[in-house]
Amino acid sequence: EAQVTQNPRYLITVTGKKLTVTCSQNMNHEYMSWYRQDPGLGLRQIYYSMNVEVTDKGDVPEGYKVSRKEKRNFPLILESPSPNQTSLYFCASSLLALGTGAYEQYFGPGTRLTVT
Amino acid sequence: DQQVKQNSPSLSVQEGRISILNCDYTNSMFDYFLWYKKYPAEGPTFLISISSIKDKNEDGRFTVFLNKSAKHLSLHIVPSQPGDSAVYFCAANGGTSGSRLTFGEGTQLTVNP
Numbered sequence: 550e551a552q553v554t555q556n557p558r559y560l561i562t563v564t565g566k567k568l569t570v571t572c573s574q575n576m577n578h579e580y581m582s583w584y585r586q587d588p589g590l591g592l593r594q595i596y597y598s599m600n601v602e603v604t605d606k607g608d609v610p611e612g613y614k615v616s617r618k619e620k621r622n623f624p625l626i627l628e629s630p631s632p633n634q635t636s637l638y639f640c641a642s643s644l645l646a647l648g649t650g651a652y653e654q655y656f657g658p659g660t661r662l663t664v665t
Numbered sequence: 666d667q668q669v670k671q672n673s674p675s676l677s678v679q680e681g682r683i684s685i686l687n688c689d690y691t692n693s694m695f696d697y698f699l700w701y702k703k704y705p706a707e708g709p710t711f712l713i714s715i716s717s718i719k720d721k722n723e724d725g726r727f728t729v730f731l732n733k734s735a736k737h738l739s740l741h742i743v744p745s746q747p748g749d750s751a752v753y754f755c756a757a758n759g760g761t762s763g764s765r766l767t768f769g770e771g772t773q774l775t776v777n778p
Contacts, residue, residue, distance in 0.1 A: 594767075
């Protein structure tokens with residue numbers, strides 16, 4: 550079954566304690582992305598990757614890091630989480646569009662993060 | 666700078682009637698638009714898309730209309746069903762953004778039986 554998986558689904562942590570949210574896809578997609586969803590703000594892109602070892606900042610990258618060492622995995626790292634990073638996080642993947650248009654993105658089930 | 670805006674946070678309709686969800690954009694470089702649907706505790710799922718070379722795209726009960734001059738698109742659901750109750754996100758792509766999507770804030774649709 551084609552899918553994007555994220556772990557953990559729920560996480561409560563304290564300020565400053567480093568954490569990693571994993572993301573994996575089994576569709577051989579080149580493009581992967583992280584979003585956060587906050588009330589009234591919709592889905593905002595944090596980081597994205599167009600292929601292995603190619604990553605770039607999205608709209609709200611501050612306080613986050615990513616890596617893309619393998620095509621299937623795209624972990625999101627919070628080196629020193631703060632309460633304003635409390636949010637619902639989604640990982641997504643798609644084929645890479647090289648011209649006009651975009652391929653549909655497949656989303657993971659989400660990770661609910663609370664930073665106290 | 667919200668380049669994609671969904672001005673209605675919520676919409677409530679009766680089962681069997683038409684649901685119309687609206688989306689406005691400001692970036693004239695956007696040339697491809699998508700709608701996603703999201704149920705609670707799940708990730709968004711793709712619903713329907715439209716390219717800027719078209720003004721309408723239809724898929725079963727779902728139709729998306731694009732008005733490029735007004736920088737406006739809408740999603741029509743006819744007839745609406747209780748299972749359509751979800752958050753709907755409008756997304757746009759274009760210019761040099763490659764595969765990047767810019768999302769709106771979302772509209773919570775409630776279809777009442």
